[in-house]
Amino acid sequence: MQRFLVIQTAFLGDVILATPVIRELKRLYPESEIDVLVRKGNESILKNHPAIHTVFSFNKKEGKWKEMRRLIKVFRSNKYDEVINLQRFGSSGIITFLSGGKRKVGFDKNPFSFCYDIKVKHEIGTGKHEVERNLECIAHHGAEKLVRPVVYPALEDRQKVAAYTQEPFYTLAPASVWFTKQLPEAKWIELANNLQKKGKVYLVGGPADAGLCQRIIQAAGLPEENNLAGKLNLLESCALFEKAVRCFVNDSGPLHMATAVNAPVTAFFCATVPRFGFGPLSDDSEIRETTEDLKCRPCGLHGGKVCPEGHFKCGNMDVSV
Numbered sequence: 001m002q003r004f005l006v007i008q009t010a011f012l013g014d015v016i017l018a019t020p021v022i023r024e025l026k027r028l029y030p031e032s033e034i035d036v037l038v039r040k041g042n043e044s045i046l047k048n049h050p051a052i053h054t055v056f057s058f059n060k061k062e063g064k065w066k067e068m069r070r071l072i073k074v075f076r077s078n079k080y081d082e083v084i085n086l087q088r089f090g091s092s093g094i095i096t097f098l099s100g101g102k103r104k105v106g107f108d109k110n111p112f113s114f115c116y117d118i119k120v121k122h123e124i125g126t127g128k129h130e131v132e133r134n135l136e137c138i139a140h141h142g143a144e145k146l147v148r149p150v151v152y153p154a155l156e157d158r159q160k161v162a163a164y165t166q167e168p169f170y171t172l173a174p175a176s177v178w179f180t181k182q183l184p185e186a187k188w189i190e191l192a193n194n195l196q197k198k199g200k201v202y203l204v205g206g207p208a209d210a211g212l213c214q215r216i217i218q219a220a221g222l223p224e225e226n227n228l229a230g231k232l233n234l235l236e237s238c239a240l241f242e243k244a245v246r247c248f249v250n251d252s253g254p255l256h257m258a259t260a261v262n263a264p265v266t267a268f269f270c271a272t273v274p275r276f277g278f279g280p281l282s283d284d285s286e287i288r289e290t291t292e293d294l295k296c297r298p299c300g301l302h303g304g305k306v307c308p309e310g311h312f313k314c315g316n317m318d319v320s321v
Contacts, residue, residue, distance in 0.1 A: 002032040005075060005101065007085040007092050009039045009058050011177070012234070013278070016045060016256040017130045018086050020147035021138055026051035028141050035078070037071065037095070045234045045257075048152040058091075068095055076100035085110065086134050088122065105137050124301065129277045148281045151260040153239035160236045164228075165243040168199035173247070173254035174216060175209035175229075180271035180303035181251050184315040185216065187268075191248060191319040192220035198321070199245060204237050204254065205229040251303075255280055270314045271303035290317045 004025055008018040015038050025034055033053040036046060040059035046052055056074070059067055072095055075083070083101030085092050093112025096104050106113055107122035120136050135143050172192060176182040195201045201222055203213035207230035217227045232240065234257065241247045241254075242261040249255040249265060251272045258265040264284035272278070274287050276298070290297070290313065297314045299307075307314075 012253040013256040024143040149260040153235045157235045157239040161240040176252040178303040183268040189219040
């Protein structure tokens, strides 16, 4: 029996984009055991995943080096046949290096890639999707080149959102960790106004996004109870997206959550660009971006906390529906 460890300790969206690797490994090796390491807080998105044996979490709040030593000890005892590191930062490289895995695989950009048995070139900006890049790490097993990410809301997740899904509805996820990835608030208000003529409109996000969602709710004249920010966990939000007429998202985690339940999705790209490889993969996908030729766009892989030019013109785009 093959034993695999897949490492992705970056953001929520990155974990979702790692699920095709897990799916393909299980397809190729049905009897295998596949463990996954993620950053603390992201483990819940992998709950109920039928291909995963164990999800380990990397809790840096417990002390980064202490946690790394703890995990390395566990991983060495598990005697993995292959450790696949999809994260490009040093801490994941150290864990891979010292994991005791018989074969170590990862991207060449990791500073500890010298320890890998198989190094994969990681190219951003060519239009290749991150899922394709990840699957290249298991190409030596005969993996498919592109597989849609999937997560698995449970029956109780669907029951939690059932009351919201009785009539046609749309979801808006207006927040992002990075300000310049976030469609401007005025545009979300305009979109909410347009959509409420067609059906119910729910705003979703984490607890920290409740204020932004509330301002949009009030400005658009939507009912207070349509602000679901902080009221749903990750898989409950996915269960809601699954039933939506359409999900409207930034280039952020909710984009990949919607893709992972194959929901119809419109993704707004402001400071970042689709050619970085993080666009939606749902069967019904649409990307919106400014039509203005801006020399400053893209201003970085992740955008930024503020517009470096001070005008944020990349957020000026058509939100008609």
